[in-house]
Amino acid sequence: MTSTTLRLTGIPRTTTRRELSKAAGVSTDCISLAPTDSSHNSVSTATITFGSKRAADKFRSVQRFKPAKCLGKRPNIDTEFLGLTVLSTSGDQDEVDLIAVHGLNGHAFSSWASGDRMWLRDFLPAQMPKTRIMTYGYNSSVWDKTSTTTIPEFAQGLLWAIINKRGRKECNRPIIFVCHSLGGIIVKLALNTALEDTQTAMISTVTHGIVFLATPHKGSDLACNSFLGIAAKALGVREDLILALCMNSGQLDDIENDFRLNHDGLDLATFYETKKTKIARVVSAFDHVIVERSSALLNVGADPRYPLERDHKQICKFACQHDDDYKAVCNQILRMAEVAPHAVRTRAIKKALQMPQISTMIKFGGDTLRSYSSAWSDDCTLKLR
Known part of the structure; x- marks a missing residue:
C-alpha cells in the first residue's frame, strides 16, 4: 500500500499534534503542525501521512461534512501542496529559513518522501531546532496541458511566495535553499529576477546558500532525445518544459551566466546522481542518467561536490536519518546554517557601504x-x- 499525505490549512493555533493524531487515527510522528506565518492572528498548517489512499480519502470525506473540533470550522484539505508549506518552526527563535524546491513533474511533499517518512519533516527539525523549514510546490507536471506557466513564471511565483510569507521582523533572516533538479534552475532564476525590483532585492541579499541535488545547470541529453520528443507529442505532454531543459539550452545558459555574475559569493553544495534511472519498467535499454555529472556541476568557486549512488528520483529521498547519503546532505545544510546569520549580516553591511549616499x-x-x-x-x- 502507498501512503498518502494531506495538507490541512486554517487550523486553530490552539490545536495540538495529539488532538490531530486522535482525529486522524495516525501516530503523532506522521504529523507536522506549525503556524502558517508569524502574525499573531495566524492559523496553523498541518501535514498528516496516512498508511493508504483509502484511509486518507475516508478522513477527508468525514471532515468535509463534520470536521473534528480541533480542525476548526472550515479547514481546507488538499494533496497538491502548492505554494509554501511550513513543516517546522520555533517561532521567534528561528534564525534561518530553509526552503525546499522540487523538480520537474515533482511534488512539494512526495518528492522528498520515502514511504511514510519525509526527511524535511521527520528528521531535519530535530537537528535544526531554530530553523523554519518549508517546502514549495508549483505545477511542474508535464501531463497538465491546461497549464501554460513558464519557467520564468515559476521563478516569479517562488519569489513572491517568499516575500508574502516573511513578516517585517523576518525580512532580514537568512535563507538556505534545497533544490532538486529543475528546482535549482528556478531558484537561480528567482535570485536573478529579485535584483530587478526593489521590493524583492532583499531576497537576494539574505540568501546564504543553496544545496543542489541533481540540478541540470547545462541541461539534459534526455530532454533532447528524439524518441522522447516523439513520445511527448504522442502522449500529449508539455513539450515546452521538456525542451527548456535541453542540453546547452540558450535559456539555461542565460540563467547560469547571470547567476555567476551576481551571486558568486553564495555558499553552494552540489550532489549528483551516479545511477541510471529506469525510464521504462520492462525495457532496460531506456535506462538513463538523467543529469550527467558535467551538467550537475555549476563550477562556481570551490563549492563541495558529492557523487551519490542514487538515481535521479531517489537522490532527494531518504528513508532513515542514519543513511550515509542523508548525513552527507544534512551536514552541508547544517554547515551553511551555522554561518549564515553572520555571513548575511556581513554581506548586507558591504552592500550598504556601497550606497552612494553612505x-x-x-x-x-x-x-x-x-x-x-x-x-x-x-x-x-x-x-x-
Whole structure:
C-alpha cells in the first residue's frame, strides 16, 4: 500500500499534534503542525501521512461534512501542496529559513518522501531546532496541458511566495535553499529576477546558500532525445518544459551566466546522481542518467561536490536519518546554517557601504552607521543615526 499525505490549512493555533493524531487515527510522528506565518492572528498548517489512499480519502470525506473540533470550522484539505508549506518552526527563535524546491513533474511533499517518512519533516527539525523549514510546490507536471506557466513564471511565483510569507521582523533572516533538479534552475532564476525590483532585492541579499541535488545547470541529453520528443507529442505532454531543459539550452545558459555574475559569493553544495534511472519498467535499454555529472556541476568557486549512488528520483529521498547519503546532505545544510546569520549580516553591511549616499557621508565625516543589529529598520531599509 502507498501512503498518502494531506495538507490541512486554517487550523486553530490552539490545536495540538495529539488532538490531530486522535482525529486522524495516525501516530503523532506522521504529523507536522506549525503556524502558517508569524502574525499573531495566524492559523496553523498541518501535514498528516496516512498508511493508504483509502484511509486518507475516508478522513477527508468525514471532515468535509463534520470536521473534528480541533480542525476548526472550515479547514481546507488538499494533496497538491502548492505554494509554501511550513513543516517546522520555533517561532521567534528561528534564525534561518530553509526552503525546499522540487523538480520537474515533482511534488512539494512526495518528492522528498520515502514511504511514510519525509526527511524535511521527520528528521531535519530535530537537528535544526531554530530553523523554519518549508517546502514549495508549483505545477511542474508535464501531463497538465491546461497549464501554460513558464519557467520564468515559476521563478516569479517562488519569489513572491517568499516575500508574502516573511513578516517585517523576518525580512532580514537568512535563507538556505534545497533544490532538486529543475528546482535549482528556478531558484537561480528567482535570485536573478529579485535584483530587478526593489521590493524583492532583499531576497537576494539574505540568501546564504543553496544545496543542489541533481540540478541540470547545462541541461539534459534526455530532454533532447528524439524518441522522447516523439513520445511527448504522442502522449500529449508539455513539450515546452521538456525542451527548456535541453542540453546547452540558450535559456539555461542565460540563467547560469547571470547567476555567476551576481551571486558568486553564495555558499553552494552540489550532489549528483551516479545511477541510471529506469525510464521504462520492462525495457532496460531506456535506462538513463538523467543529469550527467558535467551538467550537475555549476563550477562556481570551490563549492563541495558529492557523487551519490542514487538515481535521479531517489537522490532527494531518504528513508532513515542514519543513511550515509542523508548525513552527507544534512551536514552541508547544517554547515551553511551555522554561518549564515553572520555571513548575511556581513554581506548586507558591504552592500550598504556601497550606497552612494553612505559613501558620501563617510567621505565628509557625516553620521556613522549603527551596528548591523540596529542598522536595518522593520521594513528592510537602512536607517542612520
